[in-house]
Amino acid sequence: MLSCGVVIAVLGVGLSTPILVYIGVAMVCAVAVAYVWVLLAVDSFLRVFPRARRDVTPHPLTAGRPGTVTVAIEAGRSSRPGRGRVGRALADHLDIREQAAAELTGGMGTKATVTREPGRLELTYSLHPSRRGRWPLGPSLIHSSDPFAMFLADTPVGEAQHVPVWPAVVDLSATAGALMGHADRIVLGARTPSPDDSSLRDYREGDDLRRVHWPSSARRGTMLVRSDERAGRRPASVILDAPREPVALEWAISAAASIAVSVLESGHPVRLIGGGIDPGSVRHLGDRGSAAARIELLDQTVDLASPVSRAAATADVVRSASLAATDAIHGEVTVAVVNPLEKAAIDALVPIGDSGRAWAIVRADAPLEQDARDTVRALRRAGWRAATATSGDDLEALWSRMLTAGEME
Template sequence: MRRALAGLTTRGRSFVAAGATAILCAFVLGERDLLRAGVLVLVLPLLCTLAVSRTRYRLACARRLDPPRLPVGREARVDLRLENVSRLPSGLLMVEDRVPYALGGRARFVLDRIEPHGKRELGYRIRSDVRGRYRVGPLTVRLADPFGMVELVRSFSLSDRLTVTPAIVPLPHERLAGAWKGGGDSIASAVSAAGEDDVTPREYRHGDDLRRVHWRSTARHGELMVRREEQHFQSSGTLFLDTRRTSHWGDGMAGSFEQAVSVTASIGVHLVRTGMNLRYVTDAGEALPAASADGGFEGLLLDALAIARRSKGGSLSPGLAVLRGRAGKSRDGDGLIIAVFGALSGEEARSVAAARRGAGTCVAVLVEAHGTAGSPSPQDGGAEPVSAQAAGLLRAGGWRVVIIRSAAELAGAWAQAGQAGEDFVRDGS
């Protein structure tokens, strides 16, 4: 009852105040009619409070997000199912699902009545132009009397997570020359190096193609022998993102950091879908270990990029140390390294260039901010832009360099990056 009294609405409190005032005035003035009216006005909200406090029906709630992960700017649908699991019909219900402001604000519904064991299906749409991980729910139900005197709030504990990933730019089906090297062994390369006689055969099995029969081994062993199936290369690569606060300029979607995150997501999704094993590294070190598409790397990468924030660190050393350590384990380097940077100083560019080992393909994507403060432009007395200086140092170290100003320019730059043996600079102006 105490909880119900605390749930009196403004109308209910006004009735209580008016009734108490009328009763007091009736005693002072000796007016019986005023006393009757005051008692009626005072008792009505109290009776409503008693009725709502004795409500014993129970409600069950279920929620479904479709889809639970989506890119920025896309819509998701939220489906709610509210069920009355008691034997009593419900009264007037005001239902509100708590939704972060970035997803569109509150979702409210009014239900007149739910019969015993009845169900109600509710739905609404949400969208966000800002990547991140958002909590949808819990659902709150406001119980009210027909006169609007009392309102009690009951909340469910169920909530769901919606992940809004960076914008993905579709890339052309271009393979970077020299990128498809890796840690697998190929029988075809072994044959070309050692000769056909040195290929290890195996016994013939029912269903094997007769064109793969190895006749010399068959004559030697006295039974049908076939060549082993060719093992494909296990291509691997590294995706590097510079998250340092000092290397990015601008806020919001137009800032260089948001564009860099979108570029990283686009390249990562493209490479995973082409069958490459990737790992994700930032300036702070390894963020996600190497995995293939079968291992769910695409989802893990998008989840990580959805909550990526600018780091307070000012050095690339931890991340570059991971690149050097991995590259040092293989004669061909890391297979493929694609690094996405903001602004790089000359010293930082030299450190990045030195991270390349062996014959691995390394591509640096430099994301320029519009109107970057402190960066000299070509019109400033012929001074060379910071990005151009860094690009020259990286190219001298064997890196291919791409300079873009937004993720929208990545598709055209990627097509040029696929040209064999050609280093270039893509100017987004």
């Protein structure tokens, strides 16, 4: 329209036709007025509503479970009264949209309910997270235009934030107690318990100082604590071998997290090892299934990613096995969710199987079925209770069969 107005005005001057000049000038002025209108509308709105506060419930989200977002766009305290009235009047005619990653909306658009109050705009909409991870949400976009709809503007309000999404967790708490009880029966069935049925291990952050064995600590020069094998809070380690395929990765992380959370909620300390988790940050979590420990455990899974190569995955399993082997000797239960393993990884897991308190789920997606069966046989020879599973298997049914049957193909 601007170009046409200029051309018509020039033609009018050239042809000495005032009516064309008037039309051309009117068209140019209309565009200029529309442009200034949009600039003033956006500027006035941002001065009155300079910030947006976003609340996500629950936080963090869980894959497969819906959540709710409330975005409050509020007037600034320093807004002048006159400008505030103008801004609020403009706000009544502005469209507001929210931006969200497809992983948070399940691939669908967001449809928000907008509530307008004096000095405040509020958007409420639902999220349907489909994948574990950390995904962007926001900023809100203010869609404005002039009365002639010649200029359109999408202006961001507030800042974007990254929302963490936990993996889907299957409730295995009913069988987690059976797992820990079965481990106790293995130990107590092997020998007659004595009055002092305990061993010593290195002190970990969070251990009760009353369990420190001071004479041995003085001799060794490092703090040692008593680890009672018959105590009701036998610890457990869950080893994760992260697959390289995206679908298999999510299934493996979900399986490992489900087992770890269920053990935690049954009243036993647990730690998650491998999968890219920093070995230096690994520690046992849990105090009678505390909510804080559950949050910390699931937070560890949010940023996990596939290994860069099979060699890197094998090295990660070897490190994890070395970390778990020492505590397995002193009565710790070990559960591994792994892919078909190289010989180096199997050799590293062998010492853990000697304790008689080791379970493994080996992924057997096509075309890995034969390699998975070979891994299961090797682990069973080493004393593990192992089973194959695919990414489409029901984890709860698989886990129940493992604990009731002991071994399965």
